[in-house]
Amino acid sequence: MEIKRTKIVDIFDASLVGTTVRVKGWVKTRRGNKYVQFVALNDGSTIKNIQIVFDLQKFTEEQLKPITTGAAIHVEGQLVESLGKGQSVEIQAETLEIYGTADPETYPLQKKGHTLEFLRDIAHLRPRTNTFGAVLRIRHALAFAIHKYFNERGFFYLNTPLITGSDCEGAGAMFQVTTLNLNDLPKKEDGTVDYEQDFFGKPTSLTVSGQLEGELGATALGQIYTFGPTFRAENSNTPRHLAEFWMIEPEMAFYDITDNMDLAEDFIKHCVSYALENCADDINFLAQMYDKELVNRLKFIVENDFVRLTYTEGVDILMKSGKKFEFPVSWGIDLQSEHERYLVEEHFKKPVILTDYPKEIKAFYMKLNDDGKTVRAMDVLFPMIGEIIGGSQREESYDKLLARIEELHIPMKDMWWYLDTRRFGTVPHSGFGLGFERLVLFVTGMTNIRDVIPFPRTPKRAEF
Ligand code: 4AD
Ligand code: MG
Secondary structure, three states: OOOOEOOHHHOOOHHHOOOEEEEEEEEEEEEEOOOEEEEEEEOOOOOOOEEEEEEOOOOOHHHHOOOOOOOEEEEEEEEEEOOOOOOOEEEEEEEEEEEEOOOOOOOOOOOOOOOHHHHHHOOOOHHHOHHHHHHHHHHHHHHHHHHHHHHHOOOEEOOOOOEEOOOOOOOOOOOEEOOOOOOOOOEOOOOOEOHHHOOOOOOEEEOOOOHHHHHHHHHHHOEEEEEEEEEOOOOOOOOOOOOEEEEEEEEEEOOOHHHHHHHHHHHHHHHHHHHHHHOHHHHHHHHHHHOOOHHHHHHHHHHOOOEEEEHHHHHHHHHHOOOOOOOOOOOOOOOOHHHHHHHHHHHHOOOEEEEEEEHHHOOOOEOEOOOOOEEEEEEEEEOOOEEEEEEEEEOOOHHHHHHHHHHOOOOHHHHHHHHHHHHOOOOOEEEEEEEHHHHHHHHHOOOOHHHOOOOOOEOOEOOO
């Protein structure tokens, strides 16, 4: 019987020692002398490589010549305990098949130690590096942990549309979606574009958030979550913004702001502790390469309560801090990353949930407090990241919501379906949005959001 392929992640199982195994993967390195050659092979299933030993009595130099960094090979041989340092087991090669060579002259990952910037230019190949292998496996584990978390608590996964006909969230500039010929636009008599001839018969865009549709789901199924891509066309070239990013948006009927904060804190702790338990090899690798404090920081999040305070209290602390900020602080300003990070990293030295922001700087749908000035918003602020979650209790009163919509001149023709949730069986409800890449950024300890998504979309970049 033919031996099945063993993935490298499974090869370190002690029961396999002494048996013949078959592995397939990509060559990391080859070294040795004229008697014996050592190949480090990786197949993406783990950060670990398996060492393969080629005895030159069994193989000719000519046969081994195509085994260069990046080549894909298939090897069969005995798994034996290794005498060398750095690995527990190795394979004594008996057969070799070369699937594909990688010319050392032109293979971009021939050498080690490329900068992360350089790797962004070869995003089509960077998943083969140790760093991106680790990041992408952690990203997968976190996505799985998120679905698991909500499934175990009776939340339903709701798929909200990516193409939207309403522009009301106000979360950011939108990408227009059209099938009109931009070089020959149909015009109305008054000279403006005739969108009746467009695919949907009206202007449409890519969604900035699934929340508004999520509320439709929550006021029917009780508690739902979305997990999908969202798009924002702001020209913000920062290490924390993408034009296309993934967001998780739970929305819960009968939740007030405190229930919402409790869920957000428990949820994010669950994600971090899942990664600590299930991605130890990858996290330890990244810690060793980039950030010695990573594991401590992750444990700290899981083990400590988040600090909860109001925006007004937060602004007070910032104003009394005596610190010179690039953007000066006063009540009413939209907090910048430098302010958020001061509260988290310097003042409290803990994650912070800031609530009750001025209504002017938050979305129209947030529940107005009795003071008439602030809304029941909550932002979760994290070390190194700043805002990782944004959410709120929603305004459930039809009259108050309508008043706010009119105050902000949001076109009613776009909003009738949303207002219907408040006309028919309205309930107190709340929800939040977690930026998935900001979570992956935090858990991996990477410092640029472009390095935690396989193919980043940022201004002037959509190559791969
Ligand atoms: O605070 P935001 O804009 O909130 C919403 O979109 C609400 N509809 C969420 C809700 O209540 N259901 O975005 C939520 C989170 C932010 O806290 C941040 O983590 C992330 O999404 N985010 C981005 N991540 C990467 N690139 C961007 N351009 C981002 N903009 C927001
Ligand atoms: Mg926000």
